[in-house]
Amino acid sequence: MLKIGITGGIGSGKSIVCRCFQLLDVPVYDSDARAKWVMHGDPELREGLISTFGPNTFDAQGNLDRPYLAQRVFHNQEELAKLNALVHPQVRKDFHRWLEAHAQAPYILKEAALMFESTAYTQVDHVLTVSAPVALRQKRTLARDPHRTAQDIDAIIHKQLPEEERLRRSQFVLYNDDRQLVLPQVIQLHQTFLGLASNSSHH
Ligand SMILES: CC(C)(COP(=O)(O)OP(=O)(O)OC[C@H]1O[C@@H](n2cnc3c(N)ncnc32)[C@H](O)[C@@H]1O)[C@@H](O)C(=O)NCCC(=O)NCCS
Ligand SMILES: Nc1ncnc2c1ncn2[C@@H]1O[C@H](COP(=O)(O)OP(=O)(O)OP(=O)(O)O)[C@@H](O)[C@H]1O
Structure with a gap:
């Protein structure tokens, strides 16, 4: 394909x-939306995010606190690299799974x-x-x-x-x-x- x-x-x-x-x-595979979905749903990644960026990474309802994380990473190259290293490998895997489900498309x-x-x-x-x-x-x-x-x-x-x-x-x-x-x-x-x-x- x-x-x-x-x-x-x-x-x-x-x-x-x-x-x-x-x-x-x-x-269409939306990497950004899927990245957020994986960050929310993958327990191992969740743990990694909390141990790197602290308990405030998720709010009281357990949702990703995006403005908090944006503030942490978009003004700091090292923090951004850490976030990318945690998230991007999981998105790659998710993409492979998604491809299998769309194998019929040209x-x-x-x-x-x-x-x-x-x-x-x-x-x-x-x-x-x-x-x-x-x-x-x-x-x-x-x-x-x-x-x-x-x-x-x-x-x-x-x-x-x-x-x-x-x-x-x-x-x-x-x-x-x-x-x-x-x-x-x-x-x-x-x-x-x-x-x-x-x-x-x-x-
Ligand atoms: C840091 C987060 C929580 C901030 O969320 P927020 O809602 O404030 O911003 P949003 O996601 O809309 O991103 C704003 C813009 O920043 C850019 N951007 C997003 N992630 C990144 C990144 N890791 N590095 C550089 N630019 C980025 C994109 O152009 C995006 O349009 C979010 O961007 C995130 O989860 N990023 C990590 C996932 C990722 O790398 N996504 C990019 C494609 S895989
Ligand atoms: N040709 C256009 N005419 C008018 N408005 C537009 C046009 N293209 C994009 N926009 C508007 O500009 C904004 C940015 O577009 P869009 O959200 O598609 O960008 P994006 O590249 O996906 O951005 P991001 O990287 O932030 O996700 C949106 O509000 C969209 O509706």
Whole structure:
């Protein structure tokens, strides 16, 4: 089965683009949502998080306290590396299980903000980057996330790869820059991926 990774910086529009592909019946693995699900549900990982970040990592109801963890890790490289080392191996395993359940699809998308910063790119055949100018990404994220300041968003941007690097390492690009229409690009990419999938299944 063909596996396409989809990435992009914060606020680039990955989620919105993935929703378009879902409407075309393409299964989408949302790494971020699955990471949160695994952090919540895997008892061993839960223990690891509590011993690394303290009992405040989970609230009284047992839910992950995301603002607390965001405050701890997004302003501290070492803490972020510890979080990634705990979470990313479990997400890799979860992805393998998920793939088995979607073996019938011609191709799937794996959405990950950290495609190249983590090892996610090694689990896909090609990478599609959703690209938008950084000022537009900041504006969209501020509008979407009222709890984040412009400084919080800048800190996250600096923890991610620079846009040129991300583009250099991707095989496909979708421009979500308020100049080019998204849907025609999605449909064209869908045709391309179906073509690639049928080629690879003939070998
Ligand atoms: C630290 C957490 C709890 C903060 O949650 P919060 O709701 O405040 O932020 P959210 O998840 O919406 O992330 C905000 C943005 O930060 C970026 N981001 C998320 N995790 C990371 C990370 N580990 N490193 C760099 N950037 C990240 C993404 O672009 C995301 O859009 C959360 O981001 C988390 O659980 N991260 C670890 C899981 C992970 O690495 N996910 C990324 C894909 S596997
Ligand atoms: N072309 C567009 N026109 C208008 N609004 C858009 C467009 N693309 C994205 N947005 C809005 O910008 C915000 C960021 O988009 P989205 O959540 O899809 O980004 P993302 O890349 O998934 O971000 P993150 O890495 O933070 O998860 C959302 O509120 C979304 O609705």
